[in-house]
Amino acid sequence: AQSVSQHNHHVILSEAASLELGCNYSYGGTVNLFWYVQYPGQHLQLLLKYFSGDPLVKGIKGFEAEFIKSKFSFNLRKPSVQWSDTAEYFCAVSRGGSYIPTFGRGTSLIVHP
């Protein structure tokens, strides 16, 4: 069974700091990769996704992620965070051709103004 690991469980940053959240998965075949965000009290929203092509993916709100196949990683980055980025971030992976993603445990990000 595939698994998804998010290494940072809690991250605290000041505004304007740079962000990188790690995500690794265990499945060796073709994968679809996602980052979702959950703002306090809300449902999950898609930040960005990778299916194929350019391994550097740009999403909404200035987020980007890089797929490194050799490292089984899909790390999320943002050059300068804002207070409004305070949320929980989930990495998710589905096998190629499957649309039922497996989620990591999530990373709680707190940004101090």
Add this chain to the structure above:
Amino acid sequence: NAGVTQTPKFQVLKTGQSMTLQCAQDMNHEYMSWYRQDPGMGLRLIHYSVGAGITDQGEVPNGYNVSRSTTEDFPLRLLSAAPSQTSVYFCASSPGRSIFMNTEAFFGQGTRLTVV
């Protein structure tokens, strides 16, 4: 389009009671799934369906039943509620195999369930 609609938003049950969490989507998606979200555990897949009449178990299916009689609806039944089922439940849908364009899963607003 309303997207994925879950009802109710909040529910309190007594141990041993049964109930059904409703999920409906109006996007004609083939795939639907139920997740539970617990602190520090992320989202764990309970059951999923790849089309009307087809369901399968996910990672944590015990204590839950599902059925998929129509494309639009995918209810989740708690047979005999237990305190360990206190959680936030999310329903999701995605186009699945019938769509050639890759896309992501769309989530409902969630149901916060407390079992006392």
